[in-house]
Amino acid sequence: MVGLGPGGPAGRTAEAVERLAQATDLVGYRPYLTQAGPLAGHQQAHPFPNRQESARAAFALDLAAAGRDVVVVSSGDPGIFAMATAVVEALHEDLMVGRWRDVEVTILPGVTAASAAAARIGAPLGHDLCLISLSDVLKPWEVIECRLDAAAGADFVLALYNPLSRHRPWQLGRALEILARHRPEETPVTLARNVGRDGETVRATTLGALDPTEVDMRTVVIVGSTTTRQFTDATGRDWVYTPRHYPAVPPAG
Amino acid sequence: MVGLGPGGPAGRTAEAVERLAQATDLVGYRPYLTQAGPLAGHQQAHPFPNRQESARAAFALDLAAAGRDVVVVSSGDPGIFAMATAVVEALHEDLMVGRWRDVEVTILPGVTAASAAAARIGAPLGHDLCLISLSDVLKPWEVIECRLDAAAGADFVLALYNPLSRHRPWQLGRALEILARHRPEETPVTLARNVGRDGETVRATTLGALDPTEVDMRTVVIVGSTTTRQFTDATGRDWVYTPRHYPAVPPAG
Numbered sequence: 334m335v336g337l338g339p340g341g342p343a344g345r346t347a348e349a350v351e352r353l354a355q356a357t358d359l360v361g362y363r364p365y366l367t368q369a370g371p372l373a374g375h376q377q378a379h380p381f382p383n384r385q386e387s388a389r390a391a392f393a394l395d396l397a398a399a400g401r402d403v404v405v406v407s408s409g410d411p412g413i414f415a416m417a418t419a420v421v422e423a424l425h426e427d428l429m430v431g432r433w434r435d436v437e438v439t440i441l442p443g444v445t446a447a448s449a450a451a452a453r454i455g456a457p458l459g460h461d462l463c464l465i466s467l468s469d470v471l472k473p474w475e476v477i478e479c480r481l482d483a484a485a486g487a488d489f490v491l492a493l494y495n496p497l498s499r500h501r502p503w504q505l506g507r508a509l510e511i512l513a514r515h516r517p518e519e520t521p522v523t524l525a526r527n528v529g530r531d532g533e534t535v536r537a538t539t540l541g542a543l544d545p546t547e548v549d550m551r552t553v554v555i556v557g558s559t560t561t562r563q564f565t566d567a568t569g570r571d572w573v574y575t576p577r578h579y580p581a582v583p584p585a586g
Numbered sequence: 587m588v589g590l591g592p593g594g595p596a597g598r599t600a601e602a603v604e605r606l607a608q609a610t611d612l613v614g615y616r617p618y619l620t621q622a623g624p625l626a627g628h629q630q631a632h633p634f635p636n637r638q639e640s641a642r643a644a645f646a647l648d649l650a651a652a653g654r655d656v657v658v659v660s661s662g663d664p665g666i667f668a669m670a671t672a673v674v675e676a677l678h679e680d681l682m683v684g685r686w687r688d689v690e691v692t693i694l695p696g697v698t699a700a701s702a703a704a705a706r707i708g709a710p711l712g713h714d715l716c717l718i719s720l721s722d723v724l725k726p727w728e729v730i731e732c733r734l735d736a737a738a739g740a741d742f743v744l745a746l747y748n749p750l751s752r753h754r755p756w757q758l759g760r761a762l763e764i765l766a767r768h769r770p771e772e773t774p775v776t777l778a779r780n781v782g783r784d785g786e787t788v789r790a791t792t793l794g795a796l797d798p799t800e801v802d803m804r805t806v807v808i809v810g811s812t813t814t815r816q817f818t819d820a821t822g823r824d825w826v827y828t829p830r831h832y833p834a835v836p837p838a839g
Contacts, residue, residue: 336701343601346591346697350600386830410697412704418712421827425817434820440705442697444599444663448589451665452693459671460725461733463716463742472713472832480714480740487736488729489716564678567687574674577639579725 334411334420335404336443337368340529344449349441352404360393361406361416368530369406384470386419394423397436410445414466414494447492450525450553453535457523457555459575461489467504468495474504481508485515490561490575493554497545505545505554512556516540521563521573523555524548537563537571587664587673588657589696590621593782597702602694605657613646614659614669621783622659637723639672647676650689663698667719667747700745703778703806706788710776710808712828714742720757721748727757734761738768743814743828746807750798758798758807765809769793774816774826776808777801790816790824 335352338344353359356376359366363380372378379396381389389405397403407415417440427433451458463484469477484491491512496505512520518541525535526549540556548554557563561575588605591597606612609629612619616633625631632649634642642658650656660668670693680686704711716737722730737744744765749758765773771794778788779802793809801807810816814828 336697338599339695344599344695346597346599347603348596410701410705412701412709412711413715414712417705417709418827418830421708421712421825422829424819424825425815425827428817428819431820440708442592442597442701442705444589444695444697445701448663448665448695448698452663452670452695455674455693456665456670458665459667459674461716461718461730462666463714463737465714471830473834476741476832477714480742483736483740484716484742487733489733489737562678564681566677566681567684572674572677574671574678576675577671577724579729581726 334417334438334440335406336410336415336441337365337406337408338444338529339409339446339449340368342370344444344529346441346443349443352441355402356404357402358396359404359406360389360396365406365408368408386416387423389416390419390423393420394433394436398433407443408446409449410443411440412442413445413464446494446525446528446553447555449528450523450535450555453525453528454523454537455572456574457521457557457561458490458492459577460558460560460579462492463489464492464494466494467497467508468501469504477504477508478511481511482514485512488558490558491556493556495550496552496554497548498550505548509540509543509545513540516556516559520559521557521561523573524552525555526552528553537573587670587691587693588659589663589668589694590618590659590661591696591782592662592699592702593621595623597697597782599694599696602696605694608655609657610655611649612657612659613642613649618659618661621661639669640676642669643672643676646673647686647689651686660696661699662702663696664693665695666698666717699747699778699781699806700808702781703745703776703788703808706778706781707776707790708825709827710774710810710814711743711745712830713811713813713832715745716742717745717747719747720750720761721754722757730761731764734764735767738765741811743811744809746809748803749805749807750801751803758801762793762796762798766793769809769812773812774810774814776826777805778808779805781806790826
């Protein structure tokens, strides 16, 4: 498994670039195969639709068991809301069967979307933080609400992955309502879309001003804690950061 | 600012490698300058002791304002418990003064320690997670306790940074007590030390079996959620992963 990082090869690790070049077969969600770049002559791509992670994992392990040199690609880091867990779960389920026993699995980490987004706007993740996926396809929405409430109450910075999609139009709005119980309207929010890719946009807004319809599936939303600050420098560039010092009072919430 | 990733150049992004090669001056905590690799003939290193982040930021910005091409190095990702926030805070404080007004600051993200550690053992970060620094040098210990309790109660996976040092010997033990209120003894725990560097060790244990004296400052501790699983494959390799599916009941806690 290879993490592609946020976009092109500039943000990819050297070991990831090397493994991608060596593989005979690339397996992944179609946009991530495009992100991985053009194939070499000896390479074959196996695109999958979104959400079929278990089928993708089994397909890749079957190919590897048949002797191919297979890379499963994930955008960002394969260990964070991506393919690594589906592949390891498949290995676990295969323990008594053994059809993939001889497959050697290596996971190469990548720069996750929250780190890439944060770097563009300053250092909003400078303190304790939570990464939460707002997708309720594989977990009950009640669990997500409970986590948002707990994380906001304890004054974590939040990075929201998969904030919205065509099939999940209301989840982000509901999440922002929960966060607004604990945070003032002026709380800095960073919206980072397509970081490292064509059409990248990264901008600072606030919890009160954020309109969920500006956000889509390719956006990471970083909501500051009560100590997160925002300023505009002399050149007009916006900065957001969360100081390392935390005041000597327990967080409100 | 450049994130070195977990260890050597193999886990570093191409843009980070390129910036490091171009810089005239490298500023950082001494072990990170060693990690960055040997200097080229045109380069000068400026090592700093630990904890002097504000002084390090001001020194680097002064050098850059004087026309040097300066890189501030951080291990992992500069935005996560590292130098980016100190530099951006310095820029904020300089807003009315303007002595660093003409310095152009770019932040290049890196693979953070939790991602690198997780990749070695499987996919323990496969679900919603919190990154918490156990260092109470810059924040009150009460805030850390509150966050550990909230994160464990809402069934997040936890990645604990700076778990222990010579000057902070009891913090990890106390943190584990708090987590044990919410999690069974069998909860999988991953201890990852020196990932990507000489003397790397990554191993799986459990919340009940973990002995804090096995842990040091160079270790990242990943504590699973109630759904995190652990198994040993036919070759004797340990795996830990957190499935993407979450059961249809609210988390206990």
